[in-house]
Amino acid sequence: MTLLSVTGVSRRFGDVTALDDVSLDIVQGEFFALLGPSGCGKTTLLRVLAGFERPDTGTVTLDGADLLALPAHRRPVNLMFQSYALFPHMTVEKNIAYGLHREGLPKDEIRARVAGVLATIGLPGAAKRRPNQLSGGQRQRVALARAIVKRPRLLLLDEPLSALDKKVRAEMQLELKRLQHEVGITFVVVTHDQEEAMSLADRIAVFSEGRVEQVDAPVSLYRRPRTRFVADFVGANNLFDGVLRDGGVEVPGVGSGPLPCEPPGDLPAGSPVVLSVRPENVRFDDEGPLAGTVMDTSFFGGVSRVAVEVGGLTRPVELTVPGTAPADPGKPVRLSWNPDRAILIGPA
Template sequence: MKSLGSIRRDFAPWADPGAKPYISFENVTKKFGDFTAVNNLSLNIYEREFFALLGASGCGKSTLLRMLAGFDEPTAGRILLDGQDLRGIPPYRRPVNMMFQSYALFPHMTVEANIAFGLKQDSMPRAEIDARVADMLKLVKLEQFAKRKPHQLSGGQRQRVALARSVAKRPKVLLLDEPLGALDKKLREETQFELMDLQQSLGLTFVVVTHDQEEAMTMADRIAILDKGEVMQVATPAEVYEAPGSRFVAGFVGNVNMFEGRIAGRTAAGAEIAGPNGLTIATSDAGGAEAGTAVAFAIRPEKIKVSSRKPADILANAMEGEIFDIAYLGDMTVYHVRLDHGQVVKASSLNASRITEDPLTWNDRAWISFPPDAGVVLTR
């Protein structure tokens, strides 16, 4: 079997039938009056996993995090942590810590006092507090800022203080609610890798809520795609992107082109999809879809080649159209091509060299093409 994307690390307990989940949501429902925020949801998360809950606003991801933290109780179902039912256990008794988007630092306290606050609340001996705070400052590389107040720090530094305070008590699980939302794009990208390194060095289980697809794809071992309080798919970033389980997931994660049609027939090489206006697409894998089944052929823009000439490869799916929009992004160029049968297709081309061998511009006639194994057939 071909690998889907790069492998992050040698860590995949979810693929082991004998592995026991560390966190389990079992048929969990949460209602607020007549509104159902989480609908009969079941989900397993494993120890030392960096797990992301990804979805649009209102999909239920923050509600799940709040129920795990103890701020809300499920209307039905149960949540288990390391085999223990969490119902009725108050937040301060749970072996979890939550880091909020606002960071919630104490403005009148120094960096080291902020980090030490929870340890003092637990009546830890002073010597142990000092040692733990020193360890945390070193971990997040803020030793020289120990005596500063939050307003004297940059956004990225405040984020690291909040993170150090969250892990200082060494919780079993760290919950992060949009942890990088307040940072600018470049700092957010840098901090994503810092979080990954920190999680692996501490050996903790991280559960992060985000609506940022790139953030989830970068940091998480697995991602749960949520919609209207239900899990649409749980998989690794590569599987979510390369093998989405539904039209919703394919359309939500990244950019995608959808060719709607029906399976016209199965062949030794795969199947043929018949679309509107005489469109036909050859695919090497139609799964279990039988002839006559309504399907969508989903293909990412980077899998599509744009050329001024018809491709020589007779096995390639080739369609002609007209370029009506171009976006130059530096590292790549994105083309919007209106095909002769009417559908608009987005294709992206990597700018690997400074000189374009086959220059294309607005209103040019162009061919798009892709091999039969470039996309995925979706039946739902």
């Protein structure tokens, strides 16, 4: 069931268009990510949902009711800030209870809710501590507890893990997902971190220059990008600009014949296209259509990333191989891939 519906929302700041006719539907209980580079409009949309910005055009409904008609403090929406914004002079329990006191709830109910949410985030013994006595991950949990204790219909998270180091961030990604399922609140998270979005979200909306490029589940987004921007932004990729021919994609300047791909169902021969091949789908092949020279190899524990310079291409072709690289820099190699692992994006 659709909980939040954003239809035709635009927001301009002078000559800058932050949001350009954005439409999205978010389902009840979903973990939804807004992903894109800095300045793409994702945080502006979050501020519109929270009530801190007013769109120039468009509508936003929550459960069918006009969300834009409500002031920020009356919306059944809570926002967890990137900086956590905890009160340093208050204890953990008072930080969490602050919003409930402002609502005038009975003290017994406040105590019960705070105790319950502290147990949920795994910090039942931290009630009397102050924020400066907590680790970064613990402060993040307290900020999340303060956001969910009011039981909003929709929780907005603005780059919630950006202040954490890599190891703690990975742990908190799992924690966020667990908490979201446990409390049953719809989460909308803003991030520029692809791995974070892919690991957390049920669906992702990829933004570019104020517009939504694609909305999809993480696996579909990775395997079937619909635009060049999505193919280039989400994960590592090899992109070949060319023209569709009967035998594959002909790339100007690469005189090795058409590059392999599955026959398209809706694109005629002669169409300009982008051929997308993920590094893990490229392999060394003595009979392969691409000839090049190994430029560099990088070892990442279980796998190695190899960069191959191919004449006629402005960017090296990347491939991922298990273990250590079988070829040293300077060695001539040939490359290929299975046609069904190459994605056609058209027109270019």
